[in-house]
Amino acid sequence: MKLGFLVDLNNCIGCKACEVACKAENDVPVNSWRLRVKYVDSGVFPEVKRSFTPLRCNHCENAPCVRVCPVSALHTLPNGIVNVDKDRCIGCAACMMACPYGAISMDPETNTADKCTYCAHRVESGLQPACVVACPTEANIFGDLEDAESLISTTIASHRDVRVRKPEKGTRPKHFYTGGGDRSLDALGAKRDEGPTLFGHNGTLEKIGGK
């Protein structure tokens, strides 16, 4: 069994239900994310378009985070899920330096690495990951990539534009996208006017309610 994800970006409406479901299911701390939806705007008014891209751990077959972890806190399960053992993690953050997808963060409550585990605890019980269940448009397809009859395998086979993020990194991600382009999937494919600290200022609007 080799579990994987396919996100059909044509179906994603950016409602962030997956984000919320993930946080609720995994008790993800405030200001931390295992799954987030990126918005990219393009075009000139009135011809504008907004695309939505859910981003989570890619559960790479050749995972750089697993290779660099000095204590094997990050490890690959037999079903292909890259899991994290928080009791073993020493918080060196080498995994954060290694992951080309920015999918790993430091849990501010436990001071250990935190990431999407494809809801390994739910999968073990035969359930789908929380984000899949919450998605109102079934944009998230989760399943066994080694089973040719599974929905994810048949969907991948029937789409010609299936791609992964940053294939040049040689990580062999098990997280696929269809209906996306460089603007949404390439981290440098769209402008970030405020630089790497975009939305880093958690302030309040001064003019709410008028002058």
Place this chain on the structure above:
Amino acid sequence: MGAANDAQVTLDVLHSGIIWGWLVTMNFWAKSISTGVFLLGAFFMKQEGPSRRFYRLVVPAIGFVFVNITLLFTVLDLHQIFRFWHMFVWPHTTSAINLGAWVLTAYTGLTALLTWLAWKKNDALYDRLIVPTWIIAFLATIYTAALLGQANARELWHTPTEVAQMVLAATLAGSAVFLLARGATEDQRTRFAWTLGFSASLMLTIFITELIFAPQKSEEAEFLIHVLTTGKIGALFFSGLGFGFVLPALLTFSGLSRKSPALWPLAAASSLVGLWLVKHAWLLAPQLIPLS
């Protein structure tokens, strides 16, 4: 919004910012001093034959002190500092960090033993341990390049010359410490000045050729070079190049041609300051790239 082809990220989570900060820079810097002093000191000890008692004691002692500073900052940088022992209980041999932990531990033990042997004047065992310790010191110098190479998300750390940078940083820092220390003969100081001058010149050459003249293999690398040279890290980086390499090279070669060694301590101090600045800039820049 600008042109039709100007896509813009309008919502994303907060960039994680600088994760490896000055504590890690201190690690790199102190390790360069520790292994540099030992690599050069042991080499010159072997080359010169029976050397004075002072050097036999001082070389491993400085190595021991600065490798402990390295280890201190390494542990302090962990988010779970009281779990550092997990490295030895659950070792993961594909991890350069884990291999480095073992190498640094061996180096710490050997330099402690050599210091004690020098103090006790046990020359026979001391001389037998010099070469194995030198090899361990060399491995301790270059393992960081492997560590940075495993940081798959940080393009700039994967340059082919990373190992050469590590070795030259060690020879630069080691020769600088010897030029600042007292007790060396005129001949020894001259050799350390040559070493400092050449290390500084070669490091400057590597940075200039790698960053300015060499074509970059990826969009990420181009982005990071922009951050490092003309972006917010630029002033730090170029200050480091100036203090670390340009000024020391000028001062040492000038002192050598005019036979005025008075300039060498200034060159040495400048190189140590500049090395820290360059290492810090090199550490920060790749962490500023957006990954999502």
